[in-house]
Amino acid sequence: MKQLTFYKYQGTGNDFVMVDNRSDFFPKDNVQLIAHLCDRRFGIGADGLILLENDLSADFKMVYYNADGNQSTMCGNGGRCIVAFAHDLGVIQNQTVFNAVDGLHHATINNDKIVALQMIDVLKNTIESNTNDTFLFTGSPHHVQFVQNLNTFNVFENGKTIRYSEKYKPGGTNVNFVEQLNENSLEIRTYERGVENETLACGTGATAVAIATHFLGKTSVNEIAIKVQGGNVTVTFEHDLEKYFNVHLTGPALQVFKGEIKI
Numbered sequence: 001m002k003q004l005t006f007y008k009y010q011g012t013g014n015d016f017v018m019v020d021n022r023s024d025f026f027p028k029d030n031v032q033l034i035a036h037l038c039d040r041r042f043g044i045g046a047d048g049l050i051l052l053e054n055d056l057s058a059d060f061k062m063v064y065y066n067a068d069g070n071q072s073t074m075c076g077n078g079g080r081c082i083v084a085f086a087h088d089l090g091v092i093q094n095q096t097v098f099n100a101v102d103g104l105h106h107a108t109i110n111n112d113k114i115v116a117l118q119m120i121d122v123l124k125n126t127i128e129s130n131t132n133d134t135f136l137f138t139g140s141p142h143h144v145q146f147v148q149n150l151n152t153f154n155v156f157e158n159g160k161t162i163r164y165s166e167k168y169k170p171g172g173t174n175v176n177f178v179e180q181l182n183e184n185s186l187e188i189r190t191y192e193r194g195v196e197n198e199t200l201a202c203g204t205g206a207t208a209v210a211i212a213t214h215f216l217g218k219t220s221v222n223e224i225a226i227k228v229q230g231g232n233v234t235v236t237f238e239h240d241l242e243k244y245f246n247v248h249l250t251g252p253a254l255q256v257f258k259g260e261i262k263i
Helices: 031-038 076-089 155-163 203-215
Strands: 003-011 014-020 048-053 061-066 095-100 103-109 114-118 134-137 141-146 174-182 185-192 197-199 223-228 231-239 243-252 254-262
Touching: 003 076, 014 076, 031 048, 048 076, 061 076, 076 095, 076 103, 076 114, 076 203, 076 243, 076 254, 134 203, 141 155, 141 203, 155 174, 155 185, 155 197, 174 203, 185 203, 203 223, 203 231, 203 243
Parallel strands: 014 048, 061 095, 141 174, 185 223
Antiparallel strands: 003 014, 003 254, 048 061, 095 103, 103 114, 114 243, 134 141, 174 185, 185 197, 223 231, 231 243
């Protein structure tokens, strides 16, 4: 066994085990180990694990694993947290370009640890709008559904049912339940696949909800404040007839602690 130095970061309550893997030592294919490290009772505890690695085309590379130990699609809050991690390590200064599973991302971080992360463009013809829900891909797949009385809504049971429904097989989807507060603010709760539970925040989910709200004509603004269980983020974007672009997810990303664990 050997000692693993790790860092714990959180972005609006979405928490991650962060590992500096620039020396390429971490056993990346060990699904059981990663799931163990993310376990809240027998490990460190987190919604996911993120490796920071060297990259030839960017400042660094982000490799993201869900809490179940499997490598996954893009994580927006994880992206914001790895920017803060890279900044704390001295890998970057106040702006960066890094590589992730869905391509290159630009980001900035200020002295208050507020990270603005550019997300991928979303083509309007890829957004699926139905009577009761909307589906779109913002680096990860997201089902968006507007509800009333969000605070008492059963996110776990309803989210789980939708996540495993025939409609989204075989890969499943993340599920966002939304209550519109006014023209430029929303409140959301998200059931995340891979975690298989509600999380305190979801960055790609907040992005999906903001774009879906505009796409459905429920708002005309391009800066939307979003209240999540763990705090507040802002999503901004531009759009034309074909797509949403220059999409940014902005919010805090903070180191919680640093430690060592035997692996």
